[in-house]
Amino acid sequence: MKLQDxxxxxxxxxxxxxxxxxxxxxxxxxxxxxxxxxxxxFPTVKNEEWKYTNVQAxxxxxxxxxxxxxxxxxxxxxxxxxxxxxxxxxGEFSATLSDSLADIHGLTAGSxxxxxxxxxxxxxxxxxxxxxxxxxxxxxxxxxxxxxxLFVNVAKNTIIEKPLxxxxxxxxxxxxxxxxxxxxxxxxxxxxxxVIFRTVTLGANSSVTNQIVECFAERAAIVNCYVVxxxxxxxxxxxxxxxxxxxxxxxxxxxxxxxxxxxxxxxGTKLNEQNTEAHMYxxxxxxxxxxxxxxxVMDHAVANCHSNELYKGILDGNSQGVFNGKIFVRxxxxxxxxxxxxxxxxxxxxxxxxxxxxxxIWADDVKCSHGCTVGQLDEEALFYLRARGIGERNAxxxxxxxxxxxxxxxISIEALRNFINSKIEQRLIQ
Amino acid sequence: xxxxIGLHASINGKEILKGIDLTVNPGEIHAIMGPNxxxxxxxxxxxxxxxxxxxxAGTVLFNGKDVFEMSPEERSREGLFLAFQYPVEIPGVSTAxxxxxxxxxxxxxxxxxxxxxMDFLTLMREKAKLVEMDSSFFSRSLNEGFSGGEKKxxxxxxxxxxxxxxxILDETDSGLDIDALRIxxxxxxxxxxxxxxxxVITHYxxxxxxxxxxxxHVLYKGRIMKTGGKELALELEERGYDWIKTESEETV
Numbered sequence: 291m292k293l294q295d296x297x298x299x300x301x302x303x304x305x306x307x308x309x310x311x312x313x314x315x316x317x318x319x320x321x322x323x324x325x326x327x328x329x330x331x332f333p334t335v336k337n338e339e340w341k342y343t344n345v346q347a348x349x350x351x352x353x354x355x356x357x358x359x360x361x362x363x364x365x366x367x368x369x370x371x372x373x374x375x376x377x378x379x380x381g382e383f384s385a386t387l388s389d390s391l392a393d394i395h396g397l398t399a400g401s402x403x404x405x406x407x408x409x410x411x412x413x414x415x416x417x418x419x420x421x422x423x424x425x426x427x428x429x430x431x432x433x434x435x436x437x438x439x440l441f442v443n444v445a446k447n448t449i450i451e452k453p454l455x456x457x458x459x460x461x462x463x464x465x466x467x468x469x470x471x472x473x474x475x476x477x478x479x480x481x482x483x484x485v486i487f488r489t490v491t492l493g494a495n496s497s498v499t500n501q502i503v504e505c506f507a508e509r510a511a512i513v514n515c516y517v518v519x520x521x522x523x524x525x526x527x528x529x530x531x532x533x534x535x536x537x538x539x540x541x542x543x544x545x546x547x548x549x550x551x552x553x554x555x556x557x558g559t560k561l562n563e564q565n566t567e568a569h570m571y572x573x574x575x576x577x578x579x580x581x582x583x584x585x586x587v588m589d590h591a592v593a594n595c596h597s598n599e600l601y602k603g604i605l606d607g608n609s610q611g612v613f614n615g616k617i618f619v620r621x622x623x624x625x626x627x628x629x630x631x632x633x634x635x636x637x638x639x640x641x642x643x644x645x646x647x648x649x650x651i652w653a654d655d656v657k658c659s660h661g662c663t664v665g666q667l668d669e670e671a672l673f674y675l676r677a678r679g680i681g682e683r684n685a686x687x688x689x690x691x692x693x694x695x696x697x698x699x700x701i702s703i704e705a706l707r708n709f710i711n712s713k714i715e716q717r718l719i720q
Numbered sequence: 721x722x723x724x725i726g727l728h729a730s731i732n733g734k735e736i737l738k739g740i741d742l743t744v745n746p747g748e749i750h751a752i753m754g755p756n757x758x759x760x761x762x763x764x765x766x767x768x769x770x771x772x773x774x775x776x777a778g779t780v781l782f783n784g785k786d787v788f789e790m791s792p793e794e795r796s797r798e799g800l801f802l803a804f805q806y807p808v809e810i811p812g813v814s815t816a817x818x819x820x821x822x823x824x825x826x827x828x829x830x831x832x833x834x835x836x837x838m839d840f841l842t843l844m845r846e847k848a849k850l851v852e853m854d855s856s857f858f859s860r861s862l863n864e865g866f867s868g869g870e871k872k873x874x875x876x877x878x879x880x881x882x883x884x885x886x887x888i889l890d891e892t893d894s895g896l897d898i899d900a901l902r903i904x905x906x907x908x909x910x911x912x913x914x915x916x917x918x919x920v921i922t923h924y925x926x927x928x929x930x931x932x933x934x935x936x937h938v939l940y941k942g943r944i945m946k947t948g949g950k951e952l953a954l955e956l957e958e959r960g961y962d963w964i965k966t967e968s969e970e971t972v
Contacts, residue, residue: 379893674808677768678822678878679796679829688821692812 292331293431293498296353296468310407315414316436323423323433326561330427330561330603339426340613342644343554343583348498348526357378360412364385366457366490368650371705373455373486374399381469382438382463394483396448402441402474412443417474420532420560428528432502436472439501442485444511446478453484453514453703458501462494464525468575469483473503477511477539486515486706488622491525496551507539511564516701517555519547520713523578526552546698546710547574547582548717558587561595561623572601573697575690575714576609576641583612588630590623593653597627603634604690604718605641613645620654632662635693685716721746722767722886727778729766736762737944740778747914750952752921752938753930755961760921761805763939764890768802769795782886797814798823798845799827801884803875805891806862815874816844816858819881828880847880851907871902876907881887887911888919905930925957938964 291299301324311317331342332349363377376399377387383401391399398409406413423430440456450453460469475485491497507513519527533541547553557567574582588597603611613632634643647660667689675685694714701707727740736759744750754760765952766773766845767780769792770795780787787795810818823843824834843945845855851873863871872892879887891910893901908918908931920931928936936952937944938961947963 308839448736668808671769671806671810673792674804674810675818675822676792677796677802677804678818678882679793680818681793681828682791684821684825686895688813688818689810692810695812 292352293468295350295434297327297431304435304437308374314406314410316406316417319418320434320436323430324398324709326423327427327430327434330430332427335635337571339402339585340612342610343552343581345528345552345554346495348552351496353468353498356461356464356467357406358459358461360384360387360459362510363457363459366459366694368455368706368709371453371703371709374456375614376440376456378438378456378458378471381509382457386487394450396445397483398441398443398445399454400441401438402472402592403438405441406414406564409441409443410718412476413441413474414602416476416506418504420506420534421502421530426530428500429530432472432500432530432609435470436502439472439474440485441474443476444467444478444483446480446508448478448481450481450483453486455486456488458487458489458499460489460497460499460525461493462491462495462497466496466498468498468500470500471502473501473504474511475503475607477505477507477513478707479508480510481508482512484703486516486518486703488518489521489525489527491522494524497521497525499525499527501527501529503529505531505533507533507535507541509536511536512540514702515541515543516703516706517543517545517556518710519545519550520708521550523549523551523580525550528554531533532560533559533568535559535561535563535566535568539565540569541631542569542700544571545575545584546572546697547576547580548710548713549576549578550580550582554583554585556585556587558589559597560589560591562591562598563591564594566595567598568595569700570597570599571697571700574603574605574611575694575717576603576605577607577610577717578663579608581610585614586616588615588617588628590617590619590626590628592620592622592626593626595623595626597629599630600697601632602693603632603643604694605634606637606639608638608640610641611645613643613662615646617649617650617658617660619649619651619653619656619658623653624655626653626656626658628658629658630660633668634662634664635690636664637667641669647664683719689714690718691715721739721783723779725781727766727780728776729773730776731764732760735776736773736942740944741944742944744917744919746885746917747898747934748935749912749918749920749931749960751933752919752939753923753925753936753953753956756923758939759942760939763886763891764802767800767888768792771970774802780882789944793825796882796884797826799800799885801879801882801887803879803887803889803892805894807863807871807875808832809861809866811861811864813862814859819844821876823881838845848877850880850884850910851876853877857932868895869897872896872900873907876904876948880911881906884903885916886919887916888898888921890921891923892920893922893924901927902930907957925953928953940964
């Protein structure tokens with residue numbers, strides 16, 4: 291079945307087997323989105339927001355539902371990283387592959403589907419409020435069939451020491467597979483936690499992950515999200531990650547894209563109350579035909595907030611990069627500090643980057659800056675290193691690693707940082 | 721050590737070097753002086769392997785090997801060192817990490833075991849003393865935010881670490897105050913031995929008060945117009961370059 295038909299069938303199955311969801315707001319959201327979807331179509335390059343990212347192949351291909359058994363996920367873990375593993379297989383929570391989520395002080399976490407019954411009120415209050423189903427059919431589609439994903443609720447004044455490692459396994463051995471995880475993360479007042487997202491595709495067919503993360507940071511919460519995109523060359527991901535931030539909260543989000551087919555990240559945060567900080571970082575180190583599109587939205591709704599955004603790309607082969615960074619500074623958002631920068635290095639003549647900063651400022655007492663560069667490796671620096679006996683390949687790797695480390699150093703978990711750095715190094719030294 | 725025979729080179733079709741002949745023997749210090757635009761830095765760049773220049777004629781042998789057959793890194797590993805006129809700032813690459821990579825590549829080429837972290841640190845500390853460099857520089861990004869003097873000291877520090885047999889100092893004195901000049905020259909003098917050689921490229925005689933040359937060459941319009949002892953440098957300081965220019969026009 292093609293994408294649209296597959297979603298219709300998926301919805302119908304869910305609507306027929308409501309179980310505990312009958313009459314719920316959860317299902318009402320699905321129903322509403324499903325109706326909306328019949329009037330929407332998936333974006334084409336004629337849509338300004340998708341101008342450089344063509345998803346028609348994903349829309350046109352057919353999808354099957356896999357039947358998968360996985361004995362162990364050890365090989366998909368980050369070496370030496372202490373974490374709380376939360377595993378999804380084809381979009382569904384796997385209790386057997388996940389670590390125990392019970393008995394972690396101050397943490398309610400688990401399958402959104404399973405947790406709904408006992409956390410109905412908080413889920414109903416937040417679910418769907420950080421995304422907009424009117425403008426993007428992928429968001430609508432995800433909402434129409436949403437069923438499972440990570441639900442996290444970090445209690446007030448709680449620090450969760452170990453990061454949550456959200457591993458999504460997608461089985462594309464028998465055919466093309468579509469999964470649509472829906473994650474809901476609630477960070478209570480003065481709480482702190484780290485969530486890592488990673489998708490691993492099995493098999494050689496195409497996998498498409500249309501994922502939504504809705505994240506809510508209450509007053510003074512510290513939210514760290516790391517998104518690792520190092521999937522197979524036939525794996526595509528449409529990743530929508532929106533945060534709402536209350537006063538004094540801090541968001542650190544780092545998105546690292548290393549491989550895949552089509553990667554589209556729409557990362558946004560709304561700074562809803564004063565003295566909020568948002569740090570948004572992205573790195574894409576790509577080759578082959580990988581296409582990475584980062585759309586970001588920094589929405590300053592109120593005064594005295596600070597946002598900082600740095601995206602860097604190293605593109606080789608025929609890979610393509612897109613960066614579109616929106617900063618909104620609303621009328622009330624005086625004394626806003628908002629910085630944005632996108633820097634790219636092209637290593638081949640066939641790699642391309644389209645970069646576009648987009649600032650809309652309605653307040654008059656703000657400090658905002660943006661900049662973007664697209665260039666080649668610094669020849670002077672390269673010669674300098676070679677003149678000291680360092681071979682050309684190593685010299686290039688040294689320079690590019692340094693360029694990338696501006697982003698990877700923002701990852702506070704050493705094991706994860708090492709894992710990503712070594713992947714980048716391997717790529718650059720080859 | 722170094723033999724330059726009939727070297728001609730050009731950039732974008734414009735001939736800069738018009739037949740250079742120069743021989744440097746082990747243990748010798750040669751100074752190459754000349755007015756701006758005479759081709760001094762071009763010569764240094766070509767010897768180090770910069771690709772912007774086209775060598776149109778001539779041969780350069782370093783320890784009997786054709787340098788034009790070697791990449792810049794191979795020349796360096798063979799023992800040729802260029803102290804840059806304008807050392808490049810490299811953000812994100814620490815001096816320590818850079819030098820460890822460089823030193824170990826050179827050691828590998830010489831058939832030596834790579835240095836481990838401790839031995840390397842000890843070596844760095846020892847060599848840094850030569851140019852009065854503080855160990856806080858090791859962890860800083862290479863040359864980033866360094867003052868002019870710090871950059872030049874860092875060049876000599878790298879020279880000490882890599883132990884070249886032929887060092888070319890390209891206008892190492894430019895932009896240095898008197899203290900930095902003293903530190904840099906003392907560093908160079910301490911590294912001097914009977915088996916290594918130095919080419920000092922400079923515009924002014926000043927540096928040669930500290931690094932005393934065995935031979936002084938005057939480069940003008942891409943040719944060596946005059947060669948003499950250290951007294952030639954003093955003569956140039958007194959009389960300027962005009963008399964060389966006049967002589968050159970007379971010979972032409």
